[in-house]
Amino acid sequence: MRVGHDPRPVPERSFYDDYPAAPRSNEKGRLEESIDGAKLNAPFVAGRRVIGGSDEGLGDSNALDVARGLVGGNVREVPGSALPQGAVGSYRQSVGPDGQFREILYRSNLGEADVPRVVAHEAGNAIDELAANIPTDEIIKIAGNFQVSIARRALSLYQIAPWIKPMERASTYRQL
Numbered sequence: 421m422r423v424g425h426d427p428r429p430v431p432e433r434s435f436y437d438d439y440p441a442a443p444r445s446n447e448k449g450r451l452e453e454s455i456d457g458a459k460l461n462a463p464f465v466a467g468r469r470v471i472g473g474s475d476e477g478l479g480d481s482n483a484l485d486v487a488r489g490l491v492g493g494n495v496r497e498v499p500g501s502a503l504p505q506g507a508v509g510s511y512r513q514s515v516g517p518d519g520q521f522r523e524i525l526y527r528s529n530l531g532e533a534d535v536p537r538v539v540a541h542e543a544g545n546a547i548d549e550l551a552a553n554i555p556t557d558e559i560i561k562i563a564g565n566f567q568v569s570i571a572r573r574a575l576s577l578y579q580i581a582p583w584i585k586p587m588e589r590a591s592t593y594r595q596l
Contacts, residue, residue, distance in 0.1 A: 435472050445471050463489075480536035487524050487543040490550070494523035495539060503527060509538040511545040522546060 444452040449471045451460050460469075464486055466478050478486055487495045491511075502525065503510050509526040524542040526535060 432475055435468065435474075438468065439471075443471060478540070480533075480540075483536035483540040483543065487539045487546070490543055490546045491522040491524050494521070496523070496525060497528040497530075497535075498525045500527050500529065508534070509542045511542040511549070513546075513549060 438455045443455075446452060451469055451471065451473075454460055454467070464478055464482050467475050469476060484495060507527075508530060509524065511522070511524050513520060513522045515521070524539055524546065526538045526542070530538060
């Protein structure tokens, strides 16, 4: 069973368009800061990692580790009958006696190459849900009326249509 598809390739921006001034790096050329000045000290970094380097995704080798970190290690294979009809994976979150519980499930009959793809997709759903729970009161206060209007529209879109995939939501936000 083959699932998903590879994204359409797009031309990459020049490294020097992103970093017009000499970026901070270590002795091996690994970038220490993003183009916005944020420290690049996380266990996993997506994007440019070395001076002059290309943008890099997390890759299949890190998908399971990232997913486990997001959901407290609760990533497991299950029979197809444990998933919504026709699904090959699922991100679930609930509240139990010990607080929030999050898990990523994937179908047990997936091919070896498909497991990281499905788990990465579900990890994206987890990130989307977690990001939606970031308190925004202070941001909205600072942002001013125009940004408040956009933020309210985006928040109401999420509240009335949480099933919209993150990329579809992003393109809808750009239309706001």
